[in-house]
Amino acid sequence: MGFDSHYQIPAIDFSINSTELDRGTEEWYSLCMRVREACENYGCFEIVYDKIPLQLKADTFSMIRQLFNLPVETKEKNVNPKPFHGYYGQNPNSPLYESFGIEDSSNYESFRSFTELMWPNGHDQFCDTVVTMMKKLDELKEMIEMMILDSYGLGEKSNSIIACKTLLRVMKYGAPPSGEYANGLTPHTDKLVSTILCDDQVSGLEFETKDGQWAKLSLSPTSYLFIVGDPLMAWSNGRMSRLKHRVMISGEKDRYSLGAFASPVEGTIIKAEKELVDEDHPRILKDFDYKDFGRFTFTKEGSAIDSEMQVFAFAGIST
Ligand SMILES: O=C(O)CCC(=O)C(=O)O
Numbered sequence: 001m002g003f004d005s006h007y008q009i010p011a012i013d014f015s016i017n018s019t020e021l022d023r024g025t026e027e028w029y030s031l032c033m034r035v036r037e038a039c040e041n042y043g044c045f046e047i048v049y050d051k052i053p054l055q056l057k058a059d060t061f062s063m064i065r066q067l068f069n070l071p072v073e074t075k076e077k078n079v080n081p082k083p084f085h086g087y088y089g090q091n092p093n094s095p096l097y098e099s100f101g102i103e104d105s106s107n108y109e110s111f112r113s114f115t116e117l118m119w120p121n122g123h124d125q126f127c128d129t130v131v132t133m134m135k136k137l138d139e140l141k142e143m144i145e146m147m148i149l150d151s152y153g154l155g156e157k158s159n160s161i162i163a164c165k166t167l168l169r170v171m172k173y174g175a176p177p178s179g180e181y182a183n184g185l186t187p188h189t190d191k192l193v194s195t196i197l198c199d200d201q202v203s204g205l206e207f208e209t210k211d212g213q214w215a216k217l218s219l220s221p222t223s224y225l226f227i228v229g230d231p232l233m234a235w236s237n238g239r240m241s242r243l244k245h246r247v248m249i250s251g252e253k254d255r256y257s258l259g260a261f262a263s264p265v266e267g268t269i270i271k272a273e274k275e276l277v278d279e280d281h282p283r284i285l286k287d288f289d290y291k292d293f294g295r296f297t298f299t300k301e302g303s304a305i306d307s308e309m310q311v312f313a314f315a316g317i318s319t
Pocket residue numbers: 169171185190197199205245246247257258259
């Protein structure tokens with residue numbers, strides 16, 4: 001597989017006058033259509049967004065560094081059996097990678113119990129900074145969700161796509177030995193509904209282009225990446241694409257990234273939206289229990305399947 005350095009994903013500028021982001025205006029509908037087009041054609045888009053203060057973002061990454069700098073025994077206290085939750089690290093197969101998954105992270109009380117697990121004497125600055133950042137990312141996600149609904153004419157009927165809580169995942173990719181170009185995270189499509197990703201200006205994210213090449217994706221300090229995950233593609237009855245991506249690391253600096261992942265609430269059944277199923281768009285997936293799908297991806301059978309094919313292996317309708 002080769003490299004394509006010219007391939008670009010769409011960038012959509014949300015940093016406009018806030019009245020233009022009022023629902024119902026012409027500008028709003030034009031943004032909705034661009035969001036839909038990007039999700040359908042690329043499974044992602046770069047969000048240019050100036051409503052999150054750069055200082056808040058910098059402070060959040062400084063808190064994340066403190067978290068990863070804790071002793072391994074402390075980090076390992078963050079145990080959570082749910083897929084993508086808890087602490088992951090010290091794995092000889094991916095020695096440079098560590099991550100934390102913290103559920104319901106825009107909820108102050110829930111986040112405080114995580115903080116107290118890591119710092120038994122509390123760490124108010126950690127808690128306040130990260131929860132403030134997560135609330136901003138929730139606002140952004142809610143706006144994008146509304147745009148998606150409006151773009152399909154569904155906004156009058158509902159103001160949410162799939163009921164979710166925000167799972168915060170923070171990732172550290174240690175710098176590889178000098179001169180190496182090392183695997184940080186294997187190619188995959190996201191298993192949560194949607195992701196809003198940002199990093200601390202050390203790049204490494206790569207995505208697969210339509211012609212099967214890998215291209216690098218660098219985000220500016222005011223950019224965030226919106227990624228369509230498997231359940232959102234399923235909700236859209238396959239109208240939306242997904243972004244296959246990976247992390248490769250090189251250079252001397254550690255990479256830190258942060259993702260706000262929309263994680264379905266307990267008991268969620270993922271279904272194609274009725275209005276997105278018609279003669280021209282027959283159903284491509286059966287309804288499925290999100291939790292069972294998550295479990296399947298970790299079984300011997302599921303994990304042997306390519307990430308982007310797992311949802312079809314689990315819930316595909318054979319024709
Ligand atoms: O760290 C990154 O930039 C990507 C992380 C990612 O793709 C994931 O955790 O699903």
